Amino acid sequence: KNQVEQSPQSLIILEGKNCTLQCNYTVSPFSNLRWYKQDTGRGPVSLTIMTFSENTKSNGRYTATLDADTKQSSLHITASQLSDSASYICVVSLLTSGTYKYIFGTGTRLKVLA
Amino acid sequence: DSGVTQTPKHLITATGQRVTLRCSPRSGDLSVYWYQQSLDQGLQFLIQYYNGEERAKGNILERFSAQQFPDLHSELNLSSLELGDSALYFCASSLLGSGYTDTQYFGPGTRLTVL
Numbered sequence: 493k494n495q496v497e498q499s500p501q502s503l504i505i506l507e508g509k510n511c512t513l514q515c516n517y518t519v520s521p522f523s524n525l526r527w528y529k530q531d532t533g534r535g536p537v538s539l540t541i542m543t544f545s546e547n548t549k550s551n552g553r554y555t556a557t558l559d560a561d562t563k564q565s566s567l568h569i570t571a572s573q574l575s576d577s578a579s580y581i582c583v584v585s586l587l588t589s590g591t592y593k594y595i596f597g598t599g600t601r602l603k604v605l606a
Numbered sequence: 607d608s609g610v611t612q613t614p615k616h617l618i619t620a621t622g623q624r625v626t627l628r629c630s631p632r633s634g635d636l637s638v639y640w641y642q643q644s645l646d647q648g649l650q651f652l653i654q655y656y657n658g659e660e661r662a663k664g665n666i667l668e669r670f671s672a673q674q675f676p677d678l679h680s681e682l683n684l685s686s687l688e689l690g691d692s693a694l695y696f697c698a699s700s701l702l703g704s705g706y707t708d709t710q711y712f713g714p715g716t717r718l719t720v721l
Contacts, residue, residue, distance in 0.1 A: 524707060533694075533715075534714060534715070535608065535610075535696050535698070535712030535713055535714055535715055536649070536696075536712050537608075537712070538709050538710060538711070541707050541709065543707065581648075581649065583649075591654075591661055591662035591663075592654075592662055593651060593662055593664050594651040594664065595651075596648055596649040596650065596651070597648075598648045599648065
């Protein structure tokens, strides 16, 4: 079964600290992996997109890594800010019957405290 | 602001009714995607249209249907509504429709409440 699991479910850190969010997937055939940031009640915003051949991709203070062999990805946030408080969602795309479909993780809810 | 607009912002209706959600993609984007986000199931991909044609179908119920018009705006029709259909419905758009590394831009969503 195609699944995407994220950990931890929630995380509280102090402003200025770093943190790492995890995403494990059992999606096949894998096409690409995306990380989104979603503020409460708003639409997700794309952070990174990685194909199977990419190991790491950065977007400002956000760095995503991908290990296609172990089917794991992580999102590292450096020098966290209060505005980083949001849910972070991992999405894996699979190519099936010539079209792409998207399997979402349940997200990690991050709270950054002053 | 992603450039994707959705109307209405909120919708309250009764079980058994039918509603239509509307989405206007970013200028120049050819693909539109619909997603459902409920508290118990998280985000789910429903359907994708590319330049007026259905491109991919996800977990969309038979009671739901969508279309993309020549001006590229899209509508999601939900019929015979049930309490469990209460959710946030997001529309996203992207330039192309390959899905490979196409960045999707999400709208603000329509919150549907079925009473």
